[in-house]
Amino acid sequence: MRKRCLIGLILLFSLSPLGATKVALSIGTWNLPAKNDVVAEATFVQTGFLFSFARRWEVEAFLISEATPQVGHQLLVGSAITLALLGVTDPPPEIVPSYLNLYLSLGFMGRLDSLDSAYGPFIRLSPLAVGGPRFKLRERSLNFSLFYNIPHNSFTIFWNIFLLDFFI
Amino acid sequence: MGVVLAKRLGLTLLLLVTSLTLFGAWWGGYRVSFDGLVSNSYSPGEYLNLELTVRPFYRGPALHGGLMMRPSEATNATIGLSIPLFRWIGHPLTSLFRRTSAYSLSLEAALLFDLEIPALTAARFTVEPLLFDFSDKQIAVLGLHLLYDFASEKWGWGIRLFEITHYLF
Numbered sequence: 229m230r231k232r233c234l235i236g237l238i239l240l241f242s243l244s245p246l247g248a249t250k251v252a253l254s255i256g257t258w259n260l261p262a263k264n265d266v267v268a269e270a271t272f273v274q275t276g277f278l279f280s281f282a283r284r285w286e287v288e289a290f291l292i293s294e295a296t297p298q299v300g301h302q303l304l305v306g307s308a309i310t311l312a313l314l315g316v317t318d319p320p321p322e323i324v325p326s327y328l329n330l331y332l333s334l335g336f337m338g339r340l341d342s343l344d345s346a347y348g349p350f351i352r353l354s355p356l357a358v359g360g361p362r363f364k365l366r367e368r369s370l371n372f373s374l375f376y377n378i379p380h381n382s383f384t385i386f387w388n389i390f391l392l393d394f395f396i
Numbered sequence: 397m398g399v400v401l402a403k404r405l406g407l408t409l410l411l412l413v414t415s416l417t418l419f420g421a422w423w424g425g426y427r428v429s430f431d432g433l434v435s436n437s438y439s440p441g442e443y444l445n446l447e448l449t450v451r452p453f454y455r456g457p458a459l460h461g462g463l464m465m466r467p468s469e470a471t472n473a474t475i476g477l478s479i480p481l482f483r484w485i486g487h488p489l490t491s492l493f494r495r496t497s498a499y500s501l502s503l504e505a506a507l508l509f510d511l512e513i514p515a516l517t518a519a520r521f522t523v524e525p526l527l528f529d530f531s532d533k534q535i536a537v538l539g540l541h542l543l544y545d546f547a548s549e550k551w552g553w554g555i556r557l558f559e560i561t562h563y564l565f
Contacts, residue, residue: 255537257430257557259442262467271432271442273538273557295555296432297440364494389430390558392535394492 250318250361251279256368256391258292265380266339266346267302270294274388280361283316285309288333291340306337308352318361325362330355337375350375350386359393366393421454422532422563429536429559431464435545435552437510437517441466442557447474449561455483464508472517476506483529498529502536519544522556534561 258274260266276290292304310333315326331354338347352373359366368391375384429445447462457479464472480500487499504522509515524539539556 257442262441269440271430271440271555271557295557296553297434364492390560392537396492 249279249281250395251277252361252366252393252395253277254288254290254391254393256388258386258388260384260386264384265377265382266375266384266386267294267304270298270302271296272302274391278310278393280317283318284312286312286317286331288335290337292337301341303340304337304346305340306335306350308333308335308350310354325360327358327360327363329357329360331357331368333373344379346377346379348376348378354391361395364395366395367391368393422565423452423454424448424450424565425532425561425563427460427462427559427561430557431541431554432557433541433543433552433554435518435543435554436548436550437545438543438552439466439469445474449563451563455480460504460506470510470512473509473511474506474520475509476504476520478502478504478522480527480529489528493528493530495530500527500529500534501525502527502539516546518546518552520554524556524559527559532563535559536561 254277255273255275258272262269272292273295274290274292276288278286278288280286287307287309289307290305293300294302310331313330313332315329317329319325333352333354334349335352336349339345350373352371354368354371356369357366369389371388371391373386375386377384427445427447427449431443431445433443443464443466445462445464447460449458449460451458457477459477461475464474480502483498483500485496485498489499490497502524506520506522507516508518508520510517521542522539524536526538527534527536536556536559539559541554541556543552543554545552
């Protein structure tokens with residue numbers, strides 16, 4: 229009984245930083261080389277939400293949907309955990325936040341419409357991110373990712389030229 | 397004769413640009429956008445637009461000119477005119493932005509020229525229902541294109557995935 233109470237208290241304390249989380253909605257472009265084994269050639273939109281559970285850490289979930297020529301014909305879902313490398317994203321109110329940051333993400337994504345065709349881990353670098361929770365808007369530019377496609381045993385790069393995060 | 401004409405043209409342009417700097421606010425800059433087009437003359441992939449923009453009057457139309465590009469495809473030159481229908485400063489999404497912003501809906505008409513042939517390829521009509529104006533910067537997402545392909549004489553469509561206009565002057 230005492231062990232259960234102790235474990236419960238530890239869990240409560242470890243979850244308390246969630247009270248300081250920031251939530252954001254994101255939207256942006258997603259693209260990859262024309263010749264790839266992930267998706268057929270098309271244009272795509274990436275939308276999702278993310279929340280920061282610690283000063284430098286964020287968790288993100290996203291959906292990538294074909295926009296043209298057939299809206300929603302190809303769908304991918306994914307999630308990632310992100311670390312801010314140049315500074316904390318949301319410091320205490322008395323500290324001025326850094327406007328510029330660099331993010332490194334590790335995640336997993338896969339085709340939703342065709343579960344066996346493409347899925348696997350990816351690593352993403354966002355070298356030019358301006359803004360943040362205090363500024364209500366963050367622009368992550370020139371995001372590049374390396375994706376390992378498990379079914380095909382191959383690597384593919386993809387990129388988001390712009391990702392806009394709206395903190396709510 | 398040619399030298400005299402060139403001098404007069406240069407002087408006229410100089411006077412025009414000077415007058416814009418005296419009376420216009422945020423009148424010139426560049427625009428970057430990403431399009432997906434569904435038409436016989438264009439492939440399914442993403443097109444990058446790089447354009448210069450001039451807007452002599454703050455609430456007036458803007459003239460855009462530049463290039464539409466995609467790797468291993470002919471580059472298109474673009475020229476167009478856009479106009480915002482209204483500017484709504486106290487819009488419901490104000491809380492999403494730290495800076496003062498105005499919500500706007502913009503209409504645009506543009507011509508696309510294939511530079512390799514060269515020939516007039518298409519006419520593009522664009523509605524941008526999600527445009528946010530931050531004075532020196534405008535951001536628009538998910539605009540809609542209506543495209544008339546002159547080669548096949550058929551109508552097509554497209555989506556402007558993302559557009560950012562940055563006024564420098």
